[in-house]
Amino acid sequence: MDAEASSDASASDRPDAATDPGRGRRIGIDVGTVRIGVASSDPDGILATPVETVTRAAKGKGAARGAAGGVPADLARIAQIVREYEAVEIIVGLPRTLRGENGSSATLAMKFAEQLHAVLPDVPIRLSDERLTTVTAARALRDSGVRARGQRQMIDQAAAISILQGWLDERSAVLRSAGDAGGGVDA
Numbered sequence: 001m002d003a004e005a006s007s008d009a010s011a012s013d014r015p016d017a018a019t020d021p022g023r024g025r026r027i028g029i030d031v032g033t034v035r036i037g038v039a040s041s042d043p044d045g046i047l048a049t050p051v052e053t054v055t056r057a058a059k060g061k062g063a064a065r066g067a068a069g070g071v072p073a074d075l076a077r078i079a080q081i082v083r084e085y086e087a088v089e090i091i092v093g094l095p096r097t098l099r100g101e102n103g104s105s106a107t108l109a110m111k112f113a114e115q116l117h118a119v120l121p122d123v124p125i126r127l128s129d130e131r132l133t134t135v136t137a138a139r140a141l142r143d144s145g146v147r148a149r150g151q152r153q154m155i156d157q158a159a160a161i162s163i164l165q166g167w168l169d170e171r172s173a174v175l176r177s178a179g180d181a182g183g184g185v186d187a
Contacts, residue, residue, distance in 0.1 A: 028164025
């Protein structure tokens with residue numbers, strides 16, 4: 001994605017004080033084959049909240065195109081959200097298998113991240129290991145009494161929240177550790 005990201009495209013990124021863009025909102029993305037869950041953080045990077053669920057653009061000749069001319073509608077909408085929120089970083093979930101391997105879902109997420117980087121070249125895009133976030137989100141919603149019929153879009157947003165909150169929590173620990181080591185880095 002960007003020069004700061006891992007050179008191994010199949011590897012997930014970790015928060016790093018040296019490449020952290022500083023204070024500002026982050027956007028978390030859960031890429032699915034049908035829908036994309038989107039979450040954002042507050043400017044201080046403490047709490048992830050839901051934004052919306054974006055429908056994936058259809059493949060093929062008749063694919064819906066966004067206002068950006070030639071950019072698929074789903075990428076155009078995500079780019080619009082990133083601009084509206086003035087995001088300093090995008091965290092895309094990398095759904096690895098339980099064995100830590102990249103399957104078809106991970107390949108889909110990496111391809112989406114590459115396409116998004118082409119639309120937003122100035123915003124760092126990170127891949128974050130997100131095993132079981134959708135399963136966990138679905139279980140939590142079911143346990144809280146949300147009916148199955150209305151769950152799908154909520155599950156996608158809850159998975160994006162989980163991806164982003166995990167990143168924010170790890171980022172906070174990394175920055176705190178870097179500050180303790182003598183750098184005085186702000187979270």
